[in-house]
Amino acid sequence: MPRRPTLIRLALVVAGSFVAACSPTTATRPAASVAAPPPAPAVPPLSLIPQVASLQRAPGSFVLRSGDTLGVPDGDRAAAGAAQWLAERARASRGLALPLATGGDVAAVRFVRDGSVAAAEGYRLVIAPGGVQIRARTDAGLFYGAVTLWQVLTSVPAGAPLPALAIDDAPRFAWRGLMLDSVRHMQTPEEIRTLIEQMAEHKLNVLHWHLTDDQGWRIPIKRYPELTRIGAWRIPPHAGHDGEPKRYGGFYTQAQIRALVAYAAARHITVVPEIDLPGHATAAVASYPRLGVTGKRPKVSVDWGVNTTLYNPSPATVRVMEHVLDEVMALFPSHYIHLGGDEAVKDQWQASPAVQAERRRLGLASDDALQSWFMNQLGSYLGAHGRRMIGWDEILEGGVPGDAVVMSWRGSKGAVEAAGKGHDVILSPAPDLYFDQLQSDRADETTGRIPVKSLADIYAFEPVPKQLDAAGVAHVLGAQANVWTEHMPSFAHVEHAVFPRLDALAEVDWTPVVRRDWHDFLARLPAQLARYRAAGIAYADSAFAPDIAVDADAALASGRTRVTLSNQAKYGTLRYTLDGSAPDAHASVYTAPFEVGLPVTVRAAAYAADGSVLGAPRSRVIDRVALLTRGTTALANCPGNPFRLRVQPLPDVTSLSPVYELPLFNRCQQWADAPLDGIHGLHVVLQRLPNNYALAHDAKLVVQRPHATPFGELVVHLDRCDGEVLNQWTLPDPSRAPRTLTFNAAITPPPGRHTLCFALTAPNDGPLYVFDRVQLLDAVR
Template identity: 35%
Template sequence: MKRTRPTLSPALVLLSIFFLLSGCNKKSNSHFVSEVNIIPAPQSIQHQDGSFIITEETTFSSSEEFKYANQFFQKYILNGTGISLKTIADPEKADIHFKTDTTLPAEGYRLTVSNNGILLEGADKAGVFYGVQTIRQILPPDMETAMVREKSTAEIPAVTITDAPRFAYRGMHLDVARHFFPKEFIKEYISYLAMLKMNYFHWHLTEDQGWRIEIEQFPRLTTHAAFRDETLLGHYNDTPQKFDGQRYGGFYSKEDIKEIIAYAEAHHITIVPEIEMPGHAQAAISAYPELGCSGEQVPVATKWGVFENIYCPNQKTFAFLKGVLTEVIELFPGEYIHIGGDEAPKTKWKQCAHCQKLIRDHGLKDEHELQSWFIKEIETFINSKGKSIIGWDEILEGGLAPNATVMSWRGTQGGIEAAKSGHKVIMTPTSHAYFDYYQSERTTEPLAIGGFLPLEKVYGFNPIPEELSPEEAKYVLGAQGNVWTEYMKTKQQVEYMIFPRMLAMSEVVWSGPTENFGEDFAHFVNRVESFHQRLEAMHVNYANHLYSIKGEVIKRKEGVYYKLSTPTSGKLIKYMLPNGNLTAYNEPFPIGGLRTQIKAMVYKDGQVVSDTFVEDITFHKGMFAKINLNTHPYKSYSSGGVEALNNGIKGSDSRYGDSEWLGFWGDDLEVTIELDTAQELSWISTSFFHAPGQWIYAPNQVTLLISKNGIDYQIDQTLDLNPDATRVNAILDIDTLTTKFIKLKIPNFGTIPDGKQGAGNKAWTFIDEIIIQ
């Protein structure tokens, strides 16, 4: 479905300017003037002549059916302007009226603002609430401060907005098990979702590193499993690993959870609690060792990753999990219980006599089918309580539970398989939905797990894979952004990682995926720039990369050029070359030499608003070569394309996810290089990323082959690699020769061995610039 963009006519733009100017003739703190700047974008906006001004005399009428919308609206106006709206019973006499219109789509609304008042019609309670959120965003950002010291009026342009969501499931996730966040922040987080018309909060409550929910039947879950002895410092891949030596933890009492559920209900948010199984269970097993296959005491995990201590499918475990789930189901009113199902190493099950007997007794093929049997047992119990399960896409392995909804995170393939088999799907692939990934390539970014997910990539996400037919696509309920908190210790860090990317995700799931990315993203970015004022008024610690600079090498017949750009319009970029002056950028400029460093900055209103952008370019004989690969890089790690291998720019030494590294999952790689002319060569080099904690392994060897005709290749040499750092350099010195055709054979590391993170999975290969001299 095409995302329809509201277009502001010149008349409406002039109207906004008039309001701004008219506001200047009044006391600055006595008259709020509004603009039309809404995220997610409504399906339709039509401007009208005039405006409506909320004053002390403004009257309000609405049905008690809309109590949450009514309460939110009245409190928002009171906090923002000091005006207490006069509630009256007769809607015909009210200046502001909320009412039902059942002809609108589910969760949809129609907002009509005229000189005479405001009429908000909703398909249902949620629709009216979302209409209130639109009114909120039309009102000035200053009203978010809730610090009015004298009564003010607020002026709203006359508009008609008709709107409804594209997807039924519009979610955000938060992991509170790696790092714990107090209930006050959980409520803040829920309020962010509501502002953006998102309706599901996926609350990840249990992990290897901590259990966060009170269960009365099992008190050691909160006295023991909720706390770890210490926490990893720095990144998991740092060698040697260091720890802080400080006991850490926390949990939510049942009263806390009831309070949060009530708050979510008042914001039309459904909470999906996640109780992980059979993997990510070390904290629970630490509290109750009989839940593991060995029965041995293990600690609550103190570092990140995947652990082999998973629930044993025995009677004690099922009694425990059913007891836990019974209390969870009694607390949470929503339809779904998330049971995890991801990253469960089967090492302990392979060694467990009881598990092997289960496999034989039930005619199962292997441990993967044993996990499927485990999940089906749990699903039967949850279904008996009137609830449905959601699981990560690993629950597809060994056979999918009959009524399960699949949350597809390892790309979209799991979701495709589930939809084709008639199962509901929620899309949340790492490529577009993991907000724990870096959002900028600048070196000043706070520590993150890895990867690279800029704002534009989130915005360009389409939850409906092209492989699905229209009938199959109906099983895709929607999408969500995921926030894993290994490297987020504070609410400020969480806010920095979710904003503004959550704005983009909200627009994807409410307005629908774009079919005109260039035009739509430019419009979206301008709205985000304005939305920053609202976030500032709310004291949200958002990330501002709208003034960042992107550089690109452009190859032309006459030479190499360099292009600069920044996301927001109307900004001046100035750049400087070595020994040169600061110059205003207008178009791609020529570069050359053995090495060139480019520096650039963005200016707004004459002031520098960006960090200094620095790009180092190494010129070499392969820059104009044609490069072919025997396999495509993985979609999540291909943003630079094959051109990234010979554009003269090296990737980061510490991040594998930037646009210069290409990632391949489990594939042997062959790189065929055809130089523009036959040239005399002395050496060839490239680099590989090596981070076993993230399943990334440098290859064991690289083989160089040479050809005179591009058909017959002979091995020149094979280089063995012994990784001892994150960047593994492969330099192949060759006897001086003249050739035009080169090939590199790079075998994948293979299957990750037992005892390592990701054991049993294929390893990743990441390759950087190929330099030829």
């Protein structure tokens, strides 16, 4: 006598497509398991990320217990792999032991091949009082069904019943990608496996692996061993001092690469390698100068940005790169191979008589056409071996080689142009899907590019450009986010940048537009954050961190101020304390702005509806000193170029803090409306940074101010950056001075509020200076 109704009974109470998914087979268990399940909540919350295409609830529930079996068809290795993944995740997250069983129909969870599931990666998941079925036509579909079942399992408390339901699901896009840059900073194979596992749990299916660039060559090529013996290593600025390594680099062995590719493939993730050319070639040319234009051996670059070293576009270089691709293809079975094509500044080609003679011999009208010819040689070589080239959108400029796929990174314009010409495209625009953009402008955010791309910004991204007609839409393969690691020297930086924005990306790539809802997504996140904590993922809580805002004018004038609490996502219950204690679930609930007397320390945290904390508490000290101080992130750029970066003191140190904001093109910052009543002095702290930025043609945008002393000055202007000079200090010889510089001076400013402009006149070919903090003083220290 079965202890639960059969799956067919559930089919009688749900609609249409649900019926086809159900089986008349009864699931039984050993007699020792026959205890009545606890009552299920009416509608338990389900943290399914990405949101599924269709979900129908049904009466009843099912309790999955240790000892229950996972049934797979005889000889179906892919089904067994999906079941084994589920068993491992269930053990790790819920302590359940779920053995695999082959053949027969008696199992608590059955994996079933079903030709009626039309989508290539689609699946049907049915949870009924009599058991669970995962049905799919393909290997990937069975795996994604297992992922969704695990998400259901971890959406309810441990031991609680799973709600009866039917899910019919399939992805919106075929390409659901994440790019990892392992050149600027490397990750260990174990760290990359961590990232791959999380991608699998989010149903992403492409890891684009950036392996060569100016700053290193990370893939061993047996025929050309110098690529890693020389090209894999660089000497950092300040090598061996203040936490900088004496040399930075390394490479992945071919065995490690094969193991990572296999690990990803078991989770239905394809690893697509990128070998960047004809630009971003410094490490390769440092290894084999004959690959370059000048014949000289450069150093492996320590400079972020656009280096100008190019490959020599000669038949001899083409042959070498074909040999390289032979070994790349042997390591990576991916149909796609990425050949870069971006940021190839043509200065070296234009200055080379030999290159220009080769261009004319080929009958090419421009250097852009020469790049297209060079890449087409290699794209055709890939095609002859059953592979297909991908290139960044610059490959449009000289004519897209062959049937290359265009990855649009300079906005979506490249995708529109390429799709209009009949080429497949992948949307990966900057800054929209660049995970090296900051997640918030909070002072406690770590390194990255500005402007901010928040969790909400990623969620709002639409991969299909509005300009495309139906034919163009058919060429959109999907979207991917990029993790460029110039400012991510450790895996902790990568985790902070990627999670939880990966959840938003997954939903952009997988979920139908009509099923995407920001508020529903936020409601599903607390359980996902719990999964991250269980897996040891150091995710960013930037979206939920409390912002503690005050009325500075009132505080300085009266010693009292109005405090307003908020967070970026506008989600959760904010709780706060004023006695210095950490806020907990019993702390005061914020409902409206409140008044406090100075000095005071406000501490706050956001809580989800289930009582779980959404992030670490934040605090703000409110007193006169704090109100008269501006840190590095609170000083604005002076008029001109708005570009700025948030950087560490040295490029390769691995701590998450301190950080400094660097206005790279105009080394000048200002404090607008500074309260100068009663102010008689200034305290300024500068940090000296290495000038390791390659700007190529953008170097002309860097402002150079006249300097009266050899190493420049720090000048404080009133009201405008060409206004009255309140004071100035001479910058010391950087070879003899500490990296942290402190300046104090008396000033006699007019009363009221005025803008203070802090301009640096240091020579552009010297080190960079950034502001640690500026403090207004009642008296000179």
